[in-house]
Structures are given as C-alpha cells and as structure tokens.
Amino acid sequence: MREQATEGQSPQGGNNASDIPLILQGTSSPSLGKPERQHGTETASLPTCPVPHRELSRTYGEDYIVLLTRDPSWLFAYWEITPAAWSQVRGNLHDHECRTVLRIYHLDPEVNLPQTYFDITVQPFSQAWHIQTGKRGGSYQAGIGIRTLDGTYREISRSNIVTAPRGSVSPIIDEEWLTIQEFQWVSRHPQPGHSPMEWQRRRQGRITALGPYPTSPGIFSPMGTPPQVP
Numbered sequence: 001m002r003e004q005a006t007e008g009q010s011p012q013g014g015n016n017a018s019d020i021p022l023i024l025q026g027t028s029s030p031s032l033g034k035p036e037r038q039h040g041t042e043t044a045s046l047p048t049c050p051v052p053h054r055e056l057s058r059t060y061g062e063d064y065i066v067l068l069t070r071d072p073s074w075l076f077a078y079w080e081i082t083p084a085a086w087s088q089v090r091g092n093l094h095d096h097e098c099r100t101v102l103r104i105y106h107l108d109p110e111v112n113l114p115q116t117y118f119d120i121t122v123q124p125f126s127q128a129w130h131i132q133t134g135k136r137g138g139s140y141q142a143g144i145g146i147r148t149l150d151g152t153y154r155e156i157s158r159s160n161i162v163t164a165p166r167g168s169v170s171p172i173i174d175e176e177w178l179t180i181q182e183f184q185w186v187s188r189h190p191q192p193g194h195s196p197m198e199w200q201r202r203r204q205g206r207i208t209a210l211g212p213y214p215t216s217p218g219i220f221s222p223m224g225t226p227p228q229v230p
Helices: 002-008 017-023 083-090 180-188 196-209
Strands: 064-071 074-080 098-107 114-121 128-132 138-148 153-164
Touching: 064 138, 074 138, 074 153, 083 138, 083 153, 098 128, 098 153
Parallel strands: 064 153
Antiparallel strands: 064 074, 074 128, 098 114, 098 138, 138 153
C-alpha cells in the first residue's frame, strides 16, 4: 500500500502523476546540463570559455601616407614611417639640421600634375595631421619627408590623390527635361542604342524643322502619343 501511494503522488504533494508536468513547468532537468530556474530566475550559469584579449597593432612596419578630404577647405593625412626609412633619408644630419614636413601638392585637375605646393612642419613622432588648404575644392596629394636647412626636400612617401568638394552649387544645369508622359512612353518603347535624352534631342530637332509650317499647337502635346523616332 505504501508503494502504491508513493507511485501515485508527486514529491511536491500533487494528487497524481499527471500533475508533474504542470508542477515542473519552466524547470530544466539537471541531468541535461541546463541551468536550473526558480520562478523564472536563473540560479546557475553556463560554463564560459575565456576569450584571449589582443590589442590591435598601432604600426604595420611599412612606409606610407594616406590623404583624405574632410570638407571643401580641409584635408586629413595619416602616415607611418619606419625607423629605417628615417635613418636613410636623414643620413648624417642632426636633429637641428632638418625638419619633418608634410608637403601638400595642389594638382592640375586635367593631368593630375603638381601646380603649387606648401609645407607644414610637423612633430617628428606625429602620425596624423589636419590640413587647411586655404581654398575651396581642388585636387591634392601629400608627401612626407624632411627639409634641410638649405631648403632641400627629401621625400619618404607620397600619398594618394584626392579631390575636395567644390563647396558650391554645381554649374551643370539640364536645360530640358522629359515630361512624365514622355518618359513613360520612352520606357515602353525603348530605342536600341539611344537614351531618353537622345530621344528628346531628336524630338526637339523635328519640332524646330517644322517651325515654318502651320501646325496645330497640340500636334506634339505631351498628353498625346509622341511620334516614333527611327
């Protein structure tokens, strides 16, 4: 009789074995390796694997300089010069006989060749610099090196070419636009090898050619069906 009563009741005092799932709802079995929960609160944490902590390298052991545009009048450059490159470019010069300089080249936009330049003296161990160009827009390139007392410039590395934004409204203005109806017609009747603007220019030429002849004002109305252009 004792064994029958024990088999029919749960340890929590339920009436029969069918109540066990409701009583243990939300509780994980310890044999499955899951954390135990009491009233929705986790009482045991899962085992964690330690992640090795490594800092990013501040240098890459290469000689380079990178130039970026910040706004129409400001640039930003960052660089890395190895001790071997500094030693080679300085030669037998002492610290007071040379200066570390950024040379900023203003380029011809057509051929990307230097037109003018100016130098900025920077700290010997600096790695970045904000540069004010004194003008809005333009193409630039930067070099990093040393300048001797007699004005000789010894370059170590040259940067990429950047173009600063003009800082004003673009002078390019589209004089003619397709109407919505014309654009929809061109989209439904594509002309091989022709763009919508090419279609518009040829259409305007036909209208100009018909100028001396009396035509109805609505013959080329956008609301009508545009003529097909071969």
